Amino acid sequence: MSPLPKNLATDFYSDPTAPHLVRLEQGDTGLLVWFAGQTAPVLFSWFWLRDHGLDESSIDPVTLQRRTDTFSIAPDIRGQLTNFDQQQQLISLLWPDGQQTSLSAYLLASNCGLAPARHELAPDKPQILWDNAAPLTDLPAAQHAAVMQNDSELLNWLEQIFQYGFSVLEGVPSTEQATTELAQRVGRIQETLFGTMWPLSSELTEHGDTAYSTSYLAPHTDGTYYQDAAGLQMFNCLRFDGDGGENILVDGYALAEQLRSADPEAFQALSEINVPSHYIERGVHMRAERPAFRLDGNGDVIQVSFNNYDRAPMRLVADQADRFHRAYRVLHDATLDESNWVKIGLRPGQTLIFDNWRLLHGRMGYVGERVFYGCYHSRAEFESRLRVLRASIQKDARPDD
Ligand SMILES: [Fe+2]
Known part of the structure; x- marks a missing residue:
């Protein structure tokens, strides 16, 4: 399958510093994925994977608005892994209706807490609460x-x-x-x-x-x-x-x-x-x-x-x-x-x-x-x-x- 075309959606959902996907295994309920440095796999349900494609049939490449019709996906849908591009950290899936979709490793990693999600406000700078038990020593x-x-x-x-x-x-x-x-x-x-x-x-x-x-x-x-x-x-x-x-x-x-x-x-x-x-x-x-x-x-x-x-x-x-x-x-x-x-x-x-x-x-x-x-x-x-x-x-x- 051709690699995911470079567009705003795939760019937005990529991060070379995120943990890499190293192994994938198909199961009855979803895909088991192993990230570098993790001993246990993470399970992503087939339904979730079908609903979260990053290719142009799944998401608008400019606005990132969802094109996938979530409500037409069968709750018990099951897909098939057709490609894992180690270099690009992209996976490709084939669905029963012949549709092919692609997802990035970063999207998976950020959705299970292994990488900061794009929406987090200051992931490496936690909020510091101050009061009489922990007074500020310097004014910000x-x-x-x-x-x-x-x-x-x-x-x-x-x-x-x-x-x-x-x-x-x-x-x-x-x-x-x-x-x-x-x-x-x-x-x-x-x-x-x-x-x-x-x-x-x-x-x-x-x-x-x-x-x-x-x-x-x-x-x-x-x-x-x-x-x-x-x-x-x-x-x-x-x-x-x-x-x-x-x-x-x-x-x-x-x-x-x-x-x-x-x-x-x-x-x-x-x-x-x-x-x-x-x-x-x-x-x-x-x-x-x-x-x-x-x-x-x-x-x-x-x-x-x-x-x-x-x-x-x-x-x-x-x-x-x-x-x-x-x-x-x-x-x-x-x-x-x-x-x-x-x-x-x-x-x-x-x-x-x-x-x-x-x-x-x-x-x-x-x-x-x-x-x-x-x-x-x-x-x-x-x-x-x-x-x-x-x-x-x-x-x-x-x-x-
Ligand atoms: Fe006021």
Whole structure:
């Protein structure tokens, strides 16, 4: 059989650094595959293999959208291995209807955890949770000029934000234009009811939100009333002439993990009970609800939502109400425990960026003048940038491409 033609799909699902396929054996229910360095084989069902071809009959070579009609595949389908190209690390299969399909070793390896999958955000840089049990010794930081000029530096910076939940960028010009250019470097800006790029200062009266004041703001997440709350939030400090006003950051993932082990009942209540939030001003009525800890299918916390200022009326039956309010108070107390905080007195030249799905943020009260200019990015945009930059930088580093 002819080798798989070079196209975007096969390119996307190839990685010469992934473990090589060394042996294949056909079984009744599927194909047993042995990867280099593994003693036990991995079984891929015939159905899965039929559904995951990378050839042009199975997948669009440009968009990578599936062409295979999954629903026309017999659940008990059985295929036949017709070729294994050791050099290209590609296998070819023949099906009862005469169709031939091809799959890459990397697709198999990444689907059984033997190689990082393309969608993983920073597979070699795990998230580092911080709180009073594991305080940060240094603030994550990067240099503006390097981030603006070099894609590797941009990737390092975005990965730092992924790892720690925030970073302080140094050397940023204190202008609206420089802030916008930096925001665009991160990705498409998320427009909200506050606009696209927005100034933040107590002089502004356009929105009545507590953020537009000089008073202390307890740690919270933004956009609890948005169905798609912002993923990243950034502020460039344009002017500061006064006292106080330090930004407060709290690692919500770390607090969730504290509760998961120390108070599992509270953790369960906070991950199960939906908390409604709303935002109301002239012409606007936003509302969303989700648990304080939103979990993924593995039970990992993927989004923390906590903003008592914006909480909408909720009526729970008696025992649920007790359960919720006890847990909510435990979380609240942890967010106010200053030993869990990082405080940053942002000055002109510095931009703070943080993960609004992970960190809570607040602000000490201040006197004087303080002008920030900032924006949001959606979580989807942040993740997309991480994946695209990593793929392009890894590809540039490969000698054989
Ligand atoms: Fe906020």
